[in-house]
Amino acid sequence: MNYKKVISCILVGTMCFSMLVGCGASNTGDVNQPEAGAENVVKTETPQLEGYNLLWSDEFDGTELDETIWNYEPHEPGWTNNELQEYTTSTDNVFVRDGKVVLKAIKTEKDGKDYYTSGKITSQNKKDFMYGKVVASAKVPEGKGLWPAIWMMPQDESYYGQWPKCGEIDIMEVLGDDVKKTYATIHYGEPHAEQQGTYVINNILKDGTFASKFHEYSVEWEPGEMRFYIDDMKILTVNDWFTAVPGEDEKEYPAPFNQPFFVQMNLAVGGNWPGDPDENTDFDKAEFEIDYVRVYQKDSYDTNVTKPKKEYRAPDETGNYINNGDFMSELNKKNDWTFYKASGGEGEAVVDNGELIVSTTAEGTEDYSVQMFQAKIPQIKGHKYRVTFDMYADENRKAIVCVSAPTAGWIRYLVDTEFDVTTEKQSYTFEYEMTEKDDNNGRLEFNLGNRGSMATVHISNVRLEDITE
Secondary structure: OOOOOOOOOOOOOOOOOOOOOOOOOOOOOOOOOOOOOOOOOOOOOOOOOOOOEEEEEEOOOOOOOOOOOOEEOOEOOOOOOOOOEEEOOOOOOEEEEOOEEEEEOEEEEEOOEEEEEEOEEEOOOOOOEOOEEEEEEEEOOOOOOEEEEEEEEEOOOOOOOOOOOOOEEEEEEOOOOOOOEEEEEEEEOOOOEEEEEEEEOOOOOOOOOOOOOOEEEEEEEEOOEEEEEEOOEEEEEEOOOOOOOOOOOOOOOOOOOOOOEEEEEEEEEOOOOOOOOOOOOOHHHOEEEEEEEEEEEOOOOOOOOOOOOOOOOOOOOOOOOOOOOOOOOOOOOOOOOEEEEOOOEEEEEEEEOOEEEEEEEEEOOOHHHEEEEEEEEEEOOOOEEEEEEEEEEOOOEEEEEEEEOOOOOOOEEEEEEEEEEOOOOEEEEEEEEOOOOOEEEEEEEEEOOOOOOOOOEEEEEEEEEEOOO
């Protein structure tokens, strides 16, 4: 996803490694006795995990938020990502109910306009830790514009520099208008880079959505690797990241993920990624429920790790880095081409007699709403590249070509270039010099959305070559 979180955190002068155990939660693996006056509260036994020790947990068995573990974090609307909500300290927005903490978004009116409040809680300066396994069970709300998240930020954001240099670990994010899909992501670097894994519930195999029942989200964070899971199924492994200040060398790996982080949870409303709520968003049901948060650690971690060496695939015997550029084989999104639709775009892509034929039935609101791309293309700093292809359309129209960086902040190696496509087949050539960090995941894109036309496009003879002398 091409979105960006701009975080403004309280800077803390010293990093702490807190292993304090909070009261009011079952955090030792034993069954606690109900406190005096706590009627009908059943204390939950926090399970042990083989190979780990329980560092801290909150089973939310009490009647109110445990402030030895959590902070309320109030913020005004627009604080980040152009989100609409005000985060408050109100128990209308953050409360404990039936053994779960609830972050609730509320729609009201202010100065004659819709106004939204919601809840955000963090464990910063109370339960910071470095390395471990975080496990959380949650049920998300459904509705356009709702954006629940469980994520982690550094206890001292200034240690490596402000976001994204400081790093960010997103254990789960779900968009309220697509509650069958969850995201796990890390952000890092300068320039901003990210790596993301997703999982989509297939109702042929499983019932429900992430909004219809609780699911367990987790990350195993180690010095040289992070692994993300949904219901114990691994959806992302990352071991290659960096951070740097512009004009300086990269910090020693595994920076920035070698410092204490803290857990935070929030329910955002609106913003750059999910978009604004619509008339169908039901705020009576806009509740993000978390059943438990558990943090475990191993006895020790080997911090003597080295950054994996990047692997760069070679071109074919003709020097072409594009797989299936002659379209003599069916599309295989794992190894060559992917047809992508977003933001209202609809259509299909088929191969016929050496041509890729892209038919559009709805052009969408973005240039990438109808898109054909191929990723994992080596891009080496200082090298020069040439992109060539043939193209024509059933009617005159426009298209966009670029070479992007999906894991390096979506910067462009070949800038987005609009060109005219006619009904006569033409050959196109674009050259560029790669001036950024070496990248083994460049992405050639043909963007056909939001161009004022749905004319079918025919593409053939696609090549991307290194022409460095």
